[in-house]
Amino acid sequence: MTPRRPRYTYIEKLADRLLDEAGVTKAPVPVERLARLKGCRVVKSNLKEVSGILFRSDEGAIIGVNDGHAPTRQRFTIAHELGHLLLHAGQEVHYDKDYRVSLRTEESSTGTNLEEVEANFFAASLLMPDRLLRSDPRASQMDIENEEIILALSRAYGVSAQAMTHRLLRMARRSGL
Numbered sequence: 001m002t003p004r005r006p007r008y009t010y011i012e013k014l015a016d017r018l019l020d021e022a023g024v025t026k027a028p029v030p031v032e033r034l035a036r037l038k039g040c041r042v043v044k045s046n047l048k049e050v051s052g053i054l055f056r057s058d059e060g061a062i063i064g065v066n067d068g069h070a071p072t073r074q075r076f077t078i079a080h081e082l083g084h085l086l087l088h089a090g091q092e093v094h095y096d097k098d099y100r101v102s103l104r105t106e107e108s109s110t111g112t113n114l115e116e117v118e119a120n121f122f123a124a125s126l127l128m129p130d131r132l133l134r135s136d137p138r139a140s141q142m143d144i145e146n147e148e149i150i151l152a153l154s155r156a157y158g159v160s161a162q163a164m165t166h167r168l169l170r171m172a173r174r175s176g177l
Contacts, residue, residue, distance in 0.1 A: 006117050007087075014086060015125035027136075028158035029127050031078045035063055038085060042078055052077035054084050061085055072160045076123050083122030088115045128157050128167040144168060 044067035053064040063081040065074050133139045154164040
């Protein structure tokens with residue numbers, strides 16, 4: 001059964017379990033290593049207007065990433081596709097044999113598709129875990145309007161300043177700050 005709203009608590013716990021399983025204790029999170037840990041091969045290629053794609057078959061999974069995108073975008077895309085692998089069944093495609101496919105497209109960031117919202121949240125939870133941010137002295141001095149701190153954190157975590165800003169705002173809302 002498909003959930004009606006994002007499973008935020010479940011997704012954060014899933015990301016934390018994966019980080020624990022891999023022994024990740026500091027940023028930046030080695031997202032490609034985590035994908036391999038879950039049986040994925042990461043392939044970087046020119047995907048034109050597509051950021052990423054997840055192929056699943058009985059032989060394993062492949063995460064395709066657009067090599068023309070910024071490294072921070074590529075990291076987020078890998079985490080996003082890994083989220084699809086762990087959270088969603090995907091769509092079946094028949095081409096000589098059955099494959100299941102998930103694409104990361106422009107719709108991924110609009111917040112209108114539940115699976116995309118969940119995959120984006122998984123990516124943010126994996127790359128910018130609350131537990132690492134809470135123990136990071138730069139985040140504890142957080143002033144969301146201080147661009148220097150946002151940029152320092154985004155560089156340290158290997159994410160875009162926009163992704164870091166969204167994550168810090170969510171943390172602040174949850175903490176009641």
